[in-house]
Amino acid sequence: MADYNRYGYGGGYGHGPPPSAPPAPTSAPPPSSSSSYGYGYGAVPVAFPPGTHPDVERAFRAADRDGSGAIDEHELQGALSSAYHRFSIRTVRLLIFLFNDPASSSPSRMGPAQFVSLWNCLGQWRGIFDRYDRDRSGKIDSRELTEALRSIGYAVPPSVIELLIANYNNGVPSNGALDFDNFVECGMIVKGLTEKFKEKDTRYTGSATLTYDGFLSMVIPFIVP
Amino acid sequence: MADYNRYGYGGGYGHGPPPSAPPAPTSAPPPSSSSSYGYGYGAVPVAFPPGTHPDVERAFRAADRDGSGAIDEHELQGALSSAYHRFSIRTVRLLIFLFNDPASSSPSRMGPAQFVSLWNCLGQWRGIFDRYDRDRSGKIDSRELTEALRSIGYAVPPSVIELLIANYNNGVPSNGALDFDNFVECGMIVKGLTEKFKEKDTRYTGSATLTYDGFLSMVIPFIVP
Known part of the structure; x- marks a missing residue:
């Protein structure tokens, strides 16, 4: 339990310039209210957050082939694969679930603001x-995974690290390792579950009381493909 | 909450003759102790539970091509697909996780006793x-899924049913439905999570207190592929 409260930190990513994302442009447009972003062009006005790097805008517009202003899972898979890594459709769905507003009217599609957040976050995971x-093996082993998650505030117990590694290596934990796709998926799962848990453990006691319905609703979005 | 305690029932499957499994042989071998089953033949003595139907034995032996007495996920996928339905490797891994002894020395392989349990259970899901x-559309919709899960003791809230249906239908809940593979996966997930939850809610109050480590350890095996 000594390390437990580290899980409450988690501030190392999700905001601020990511380690390996494109550098912010030197002359960013002036901030505008977050509810109505200041600019947009194309078939449908597309609202990027102020200061979005042109490369990220370009990636979104290239992916949004029908110019609808939102991209589906296959378009997102294409956009991310060209910049970062080949992500499985399963990982892509998890990313859409984690980055989209839960009250979104189109939960299976991602708008520009969410895309920019995701892009920056992936830059941080890459770093x-x-x-x-x-x-430089292109793989992260269990010790490295433990350290990597700890560096961003998640003290994940060894038994859970073993579960994660084993499950991406056909059930065999020994000498298993994760490539970037699986590393991101593991990291996002740990991050997402921890945040859900923290919502029920507002005083950071290290335990939370859940109802059966609440438990199922919390967990199932991470499980089904 | 009125329906909550139904989740504690869950006695409709997992034991007893399944609705659509092969009929039990009329002259079953005499029961033997469960720790040392009474018969076995082949390269390695394979211990089937007393009364195992010859068709189930045959299916296991056909799948166990190297005669090792245990089958891996691809062998299990082949065996189940020939009898029931084409299962994704993801579903197969979930089934191995749910039916194997957690303390098994080879958690990614399934022995004959577990195979027989799984086979019978799938017969019940088929029924x-x-x-x-x-x-007879070959699909189960959300109302039918609710009723089906309720019939075996799981009162799953509508929001969770919607999540399940939506996630197997590219995020679109309306008019979505599940084929047998997805139905089994959903059912097994609900069953597995409910059983894990019940372990922490021994007095059936409808809520449970979980530690962070316990929560991650409970949930992650259902998530990672």
Whole structure:
């Protein structure tokens, strides 16, 4: 339990310039209210957050082939694969679930603001991956995964690390390792579950009381593909 | 909450003759102790529970091509697909996780006793599916899923049913439905999570207190592929 309260930190990513994302433009447009972003063009006005790097805008517009202002899971998969890594459709769905507003009218599609958040977050995961993949093998092993998650505030117990590694290696934990896709998926799952848990553990006691319905509703979105 | 205590029932499957499994042989071998089953033959002595139907034995032996006495996920996928339905490797892994002894020395392989339990359980799921697929469309919709799960003791709230249906239908809940593979996966997830939850709610109050580590350890095996 000594490390438990570290899980409450988690402030190392999700905001601020990510380690490996494109640098912010030097002349950002002036901030505008977050409810009505200041600019947009194309078939449908597309609202990017102020200061979005042109490369990220370009990636979104290239993916949004029908110019609808939102991209579906296959378009997102294409956009991310060209910039970061080949992500499985399962990972892509998890990312859409985690980054979309739960009250969104189109929960299976992602708008520009969510895309920018996701892009920046993946840049940070890439930076973490590269930092902890010390031998440049392109893989993160269980010790490195433990350290990487700890570096961003998640003290994940060894038994859970073993479960994660084993499940991405056909059930065999020993000598298993994760590539970037699986690392992101693991990291997002730990992050997402921890945030859900924290919503029920507002005083950071390390335990939470859940109803059966609440438990199912909390967990099932992470499970089904 | 009125329906909550129904979740504690869950006695409709997992034991006893399943609705659509092969009929039990009329002259079953005499019961033997469960720790040392009474018979076995082949390269490695394979211990089937007393009374195992010859068809189930045959299916296991056909799948266990190297005669090792245990089958891996691809062998299990082949065996189940020939009898029931094409299961995704993801579903197969979930089934192995749910039916294997957690302390097993080879958690990614399944022995004969677990195979027989799984086979019988799938027979029961098949029966439930057929009973609730009233129009014989080969699909179960949200209302039918609610009724089917309720019939075996799980009172799953509508919001969770919607989540389940939506996630198997590209995020679109309306008019979505599940085929047998997805139905089994949903059913197993609900069953598995409910049983885990019940372990922490021994007095059936409808809520449970979980530690962070316990929560992650409970949930992650259902999530990772």
